[in-house]
Amino acid sequence: MVLLVAAEFLVSAAGLVVEIVAGRMLAPYVGMSLYSWTAVIAVVLAGLTIGHWVGGRLAEREERAIALGIAAALALAAVATALALPLLQALSGPILGSAGTSVLGLVVLAAVLFLVPSFMVGVPAPALTKIAIDRAPHAAGRALGRMYAAGALGAIAGTLLAGYLFISWLGTARTLAVVAAVDAGLALVFLGYAGRRRGRTAVAILVAMALSAAAAGLASAKSPCTVESDYYCIRSIDITGDVGTEARLMVLDHLGHGINVRDDPRRLVTPYVATIDHLRRLRFGAHPVSAFFIGGGAYTLPRAWTEGPSPDLVTVAEIDPAVTEIAVSDFWLDPEKMAIHHHDARRVLSNSGGDFDIVVGDAFTDIAVPPHLVTKEFFALVAERLNDGGVYMMNLVDRMERLHALAAVHRTLKEIFPVVEVWVEAEDFSAGGRTTFVLLAARTPTDEARVVEPSTGRIFARIPPDRVARLVAEHDPPVLTDDYAPIDRLMGALSW
Template identity: 25%
Template sequence: MNSNRFLFLIAFIVGVSVMAMEITASRILAPHFGTSIFVWTNIIGVVMMSLSLGYWLSGKLVDKNPRLELLLKIILGAGLLFLVVPFLSNNLIDMISENILFFDSGVTILFVGSFLSAFILFGFPMFLLGITSPFLIKLYSVNNKEHEGETSGTIFAISTLGSIFGTFLPSLVLIPFIGTKFTIYLFSCILIFLGVAGVFSLKNKFLFLIIPFICFFSLNPSISTNASTVIEKESIYQFINVTSYDNRKYYISYNEGRGTQSILDKDNFLTGQYYDYASLLPLMKDSGTPEYLLVGLAGGTIVNALDKIYGKDINVTAVEIDKDVIEISNNLLNLENSSLNVVNMDGRMFLKFNKKKYDFIYIDVYINEMYVPWTFSTSEFWKIVKNSLKEDGVVGINLFSGGENTDFLKIFSNTIAKEFGHTYGLWPIKNGSYNYAVFASNESINFDKMKQKKEYKVLSDQIDYFLNNYIDINYSEDIKVFTDDWCPVEFLTDKTIFN
């Protein structure tokens, strides 16, 4: 192969690998720390810091020893270090997490834990890959001394083109089909095979080439599992884990599993948890055969209860962004019935382009276990919800908070109260629970009517608790509201969880 073309190939492969490893780093950390802005900040920060140190050292190293063989050995080292990440990640991250619990702030625990994990697992191999660009420029310019500017531009262009491929390929193809660990394994092998060319001895080349095959047969594709796991899957959006201890009751959780997204009990459609209160909405006003929109299907706990309680007397549309979650829910619950329509779409996008008016809308959307997406928290979002609701319709949302006096809960409920004339809170949804609910309508709601509907006595406990504990929420100009421009829900949620 022409030496310049080989240098271009190196630049492209390194560019692909840098971005591919950065994307997969988020998936390695997600089951333990989630994918909040703090985690992504640390991943990007570690990568940029490592690359910059590599650039700096390479500038010094290449002037003293500008040999292609040395560059290939550096790439080989990066490949070997990446290769051990899938084997070390779980135990290493658990050890880090256990040893930083002395911090008083939960945000600090999350930030420090994810930073140390990203740095130890990905920092040094990224540093080695950072050495390659100045090395390639120096090697290429040996035969092109009169065009050093063109040389630098060409190398960086090819490397950046590789990074573009490395951004889309893992996200859209590799991770959904072969998983995170095998994606890391694949790119590690590519770097190893490329780097082996810099090893002189044929015997040593064979040794380095056999290592990936040994690792392949030792690799466990699981990212985080336990004895009770019955389904484990990586979707485009998250790591999904379904556990059961008796094959009758199933728990669905995402990523690090600090929260439970759904409880599916084959013997009882009511869970005794916050999900049950979504079934109260149809009792809050008379509406014939109501149209009920659920944003956030998850495991189907809420739609299952609605079907068992109201049957064909209600039409339910459930919106869920993750098609793998829909598939799992359908397998566990067999969700297909004539009154249920499941839509695979982002909830805010669905509401934005929706032309239909609903009697009831309930929002139960979470990312990373306990975070309401910021896009579902803002004043602009609640205007969109209002446009999809009938004039006397009722909307409800489930929130996670460490207490009723948190900044998160105050600002969130105030944001809703700004858009709706009548807003109510259930603090908390259940005694001892960290789940809180906000209900709102354009018109006043006579909740006492719920008590009169004797045919729904299965909900009598939930009705009694609601009537005895709900409060009125009035909009206050002294309290901030979330907007599309300012909405630090992740920071405020972390603050309430840990403090």
């Protein structure tokens, strides 16, 4: 009975570890969002459902035949788990290239990678439970409860271990290799228990393949991430050849977040970052300001604004310490020049006692948007933390053919601020498609409506207020609140 309970615990734990790891594995390719997690959870549950049904059929056989079936299922689970990462690297391009980051593309990619492992780890549960009941016919209820409890406890343990230990310390590739090894080890145990039966050789070959695949995966495990933190897949990429001088690009999950130039912190390559910088100078000139940044990333603007003889007083709320660490090691950040808090930005801003000249919202990461940072209640908090002449600036990514998210955030900001402006870099705007806007909220309008950057000729312009007003009226979006903020849907991040 101990073997049955332990096996049910380990199989359930392995299944949930794969589910948690799946979301992180997909992040470098499709981001980590409500959509990606929905696809992963749906696929894993579908696999478990099919597995339980097949396991019920298996449970109708005699005990040693059941054991052989369990061994075969676990061996296949081990092989499929060990192959998940190389399959992702080989197939993500063709699948997403044909389907894009649509709902269908996400579900297909998740299914190709994780349906079979989930299916196979779903098979043992009913079969193991049947053996447990057969061994205790006069205590069938207790045996049933014991097995259900072991499965639930294993699922809890797998979730906690994956989320708080394995990904941070092993990374996704090695975690999958360990899960494959556990599945293969359990397959060996049940293969031995099955005795000499027809099909035993085939299952033994599967187990050998699984152990070999797990060992190879453990030996050659290579994640696309420079660092896998509790929050992001972080990549540090040398783009010196593109920029013309030593520079690096930080990628969080699948999105480039910031570009830093080593010898010139004031050189701002990314258009929306340059837009925010020009707006800061239009509003405050060369005078030092106090600024609060929601999100650090590559710390491009905080680094720029703390350079020179009259540095700004900068506070940054970056939730992920690993992002700050790699910004220091790879992106030439001097953390001593600013105050950095590794907590949620809303919490840090709420606990902040001072007033700021500028609050910068830089937490929009393509399809993954923290909804609690785009609500009326949050914007009210921002307004409370700004001084009389203060401004709030935030980047927002939206599709030019929709602009529902832009309209909704604009309307929500107008609930709090008398003036809300929409700025964009001209070339980015004219390119169409997915565009990054900068929204500026304040008590008074900006004096200029257009800025030309002398060194590059780039043009940064304010979209005429009447045009924005027409857009908002046409879309009639909801005011975003803590209770209702459907920002993912409004962004139209994914289509069918």
